[in-house]
Amino acid sequence: MLTVGVDVGGTSVRAGVVDGEGTVLAEASAPTADDPDALDDAVAGLVGRLGAGHPVAAVGLAVAGFVDPDRRTVAFGAHLPWRDDPVADRLAARLGLPVVLEHDANAAGLAEHRVGAAAGASVAVLVALGTGIGAALLLDGTVFRGAHGVAPELGHLTVVRDGRPCPCGKRGCLERYCSGTALGRSAEELVNATDDFSLLRAPWERAQPITGRDVARAAEQGDELACRVVDEFADWLGQALALVADVFDPDVVVVGGEVSASADLYLERARRRYVEDVTGGRHRRLAAVHPAMLGGRAGMVGAAIDARERGWS
Structure with a gap:
């Protein structure tokens, strides 16, 4: 059956019709609204538009925020207007279709496990590098969410005491x-x-913020300062991979998110740092570290796969 995956991010909502092999057959998008009702309208409008041309059986939402363990309610999203909102039930009633919610990193991890870089892994971790860090842990293909649906929050591990301030309220994340x-x-x-x-x-000098894309472009042109920044980033990523390996001992780690598009610049150095920093790194089997295969579509594809695997009748 065909399902719709909807990736509800802080700036845009992307939806796609996905088949059983994870192929996106059609896509549509809209800006993320700052009002709960308007955001409902945007999601319902995209699903309705896609469903008009395809026999859709269910809908999955990948949400950039905390999803309750029952996966019916969005508890909180820093860049979304939903607050303790029963989004799944509300949209299901409106669309006349089953709807299920998932955290966006979990959805991306599910997609990479089913049809991407972590296919078939028994213990897989996704590290999504974008505005912040998203993460997902899959055990024998099942998403691990923790007791309250928010695990694993790798991005907010404190790595520098009294370091840079973080929007979460801590420092040194x-x-x-x-x-x-x-x-x-x-x-x-x-x-x-x-x-x-x-x-x-x-x-x-023009007082315009430097972005990660600016750094990547400059590094690709051999800019020495940009290359130093990328090397420092790679070292941090290597340390993060070592933390992941020490805690979870995965067989595959997938590096995704927007920054993964520039993986050629930093991933090999990060792998070397990982081997240096992980406990017993030269005397144990280590996880394979791969760039994500599905890119920006991972959350959308994973949400659609999640809806299909729920076994709606």
Whole structure:
């Protein structure tokens, strides 16, 4: 059967009709509304538009926020207007279709396990590097959510005591040093601390924030300062992979998110740092570390797979 996966992010809502092999047959998108009713309208409108051309049997939502263990309610999303909202039941009644919710990183991890870079792994971890860090853990193909539906929050492990402030309210969180946002912040600090030439200096002098994409583009052109920032990012990622391995001992780790598009710049160095930092790294079997295969569609595809696997009749 065909299902619709909807990736509800902080800036846009992306929906797609997905078949049993994980192939996206049709897509549509809309801006993320800042009002709960308007966001319901956006999701329902996309599903209705896609369903008009395909026999859709169920809908899965990948949500950038906390989803209750029953996967019917969105408890909180920093960039979404839903607060303790019974989104699944409300949309199901409106659409006349079964609806299930999933955290967006879990949905992406599910997609990579079923049809992507972690296919068939017994213990798989997804680390999604974007504005922050999302993470998912799958045990024998089943998403592990923890007792209250929020595990694993790898991005908010404290790695630098009294370090950079984090929007979560803590300081020194991993995502402040190892994310797309962190690439820009590290570049700004380095540009401000040196007079060395850099392709990154012009936007900084124009008071325009340096983004992770700016850093990646400059590094691809051999900019020395940008390459130093990317190397530091790779070292942080290697340490993060070592933490993941020490706690979960996975057989596969998939590195996804927006920053994974530039994996050629940093992933090999991160793998080397991982081997150096993990406990007994040269005397144990280590996880394979792969870039994600599904890119920006992973959450959407995973949500659709999740809806299909629920076995709606």
